Amino acid sequence: MTRLNQTLSLPDTITDAGTTLPYHHTIRVEQLTFHYPQAQRVAVHDVSFTLREHQVLGIAGATGSGKSTLLQLLMRYWEAENGMIRIGDVPLANIPLAELRAQYAYVPQDGFLFSTxxxxxxxxxxxxxxxxxxYEAARLAAVHDDxxxxPDAYNTLVGERGVTLSGGQRQRVSIARALISHAPVLILDDALSAVDVETEKxxxxxxxxxxxxxxxxxxHRLSAIEDADEILVMAHGDVMERGDHQQLLTADGWYSRMFAYQQMEQNLEAAS
Structure with missing residues (x-):
């Protein structure tokens, strides 16, 4: 208990002095730059985009390109040193942290399930x-039939961290938990990696x-963002390509080459 109290008593590194609530949920990111403490290399560099309400934003790129860091900045787990993030035209620092975090339903790649x-x-x-x-949230997450x-259907005990479920089932239960919330923004952080392509679609x-x-x-699987309103392709913290699916295919850059490679992989798996 002493060790727990030491952890719980640590002050938050993020100042919570906001008093303004956003009146809509358009997200505007302007020239955002961020270094992790003690790190030499920039994690996110000069990133800008606008995500309007009810649109879909896809973010792709290799491991370490800054994708998850960008998400953490949107939820204000870190403070950006340069640039601005606004929700509903309100800067993040002006929104109370509890209200800011309530704007998001966040599903990580390895969603945590409890022993219940x-x-x-x-x-x-x-x-x-x-x-x-x-039940409806589970249907939307394509896990209801599973x-x-x-034998015990929805009363099935999943065990600590959901060990009795497959990886894909754990991800879909985590998605269902996010879908049932009233959060205006749903974030899937590589949260479909363990499901097959048809279930993903x-x-x-x-x-x-x-x-x-x-x-x-x-x-990482580009088929998940084919229908996004805008796609950002990140590398070394920068947005290297942007546009919708067709525009990026035409550009013949990283996205186009990776999409062709993944399609070839899927065709080979289907043939075998």
């Missing part, structure tokens, strides 16, 4: 949700039809 039932794991996204709300096949299709949340998809 699948129903309760999903309901944690909104504790007052009805059972039918949970759950229904378990089904989930993305469901999300685009909802029109209830703005969607940010960070992915």
């Amino acid at each position: 039932s699948i129903l309760e794991n999903i309901r944690m996204g909104r504790p007052d949700a009805t059972d039918e709300d949970v 759950i229904a096949r378990f 089904q989930i993305i299709g469901h999300l685009k039809q909802r029109k209830e949340q703005t969607l940010i998809i960070v992915t």
Whole structure:
């Protein structure tokens, strides 16, 4: 308990002095630059974009290109040294931290599941949700049929960190938990990496039809962002390419080459 209290008593490195709430959820990023403490190399450099309400933003790039750092800056886990991020034209520093974090439903690649039932794991996204709300979120995340096949269905205990589920099932339960929330912005941080391409397309299709949340998809598998309104391709912290899917294919850059390579991989897997 002494060690826990030492951790809990550490002061937050982010100043929480905001008093203004955003009146809409358009995200504007202007010339954003950030270094991690003690790091020599820039993590995010001069990044700018606008994501309007209910649009889909895709972010791609190799490991270490700055994708996850950009997400952490959007949620103000770090303070950017240069540039500005606004939600609804309100700078992040002017929004109370609790309200800012409530703007996002964030699904990481390895979503944490608790040692309780699948129903309760999903309901944690909104504790007052009805059972039918949970079922609908699971359908949107394309995991309802999997759950229904378990002997105890939604009452199945998943074990610590969800060890009794497959990687794809854990990711989809985590997505369902995010979908059931009322957060205006849904972030999938490589959260579809463990599902097959067909299931991925089904989930993305469901999300685009909802029109209830703005969607940010960070992915290595480019098929997940084919229908995004805008795609940012990052490398070494910079946005190297931007545009929609067709524009990036025409540009014949990293995106075009990687998409062709991944399509060839999928065709070979299907043939075998």
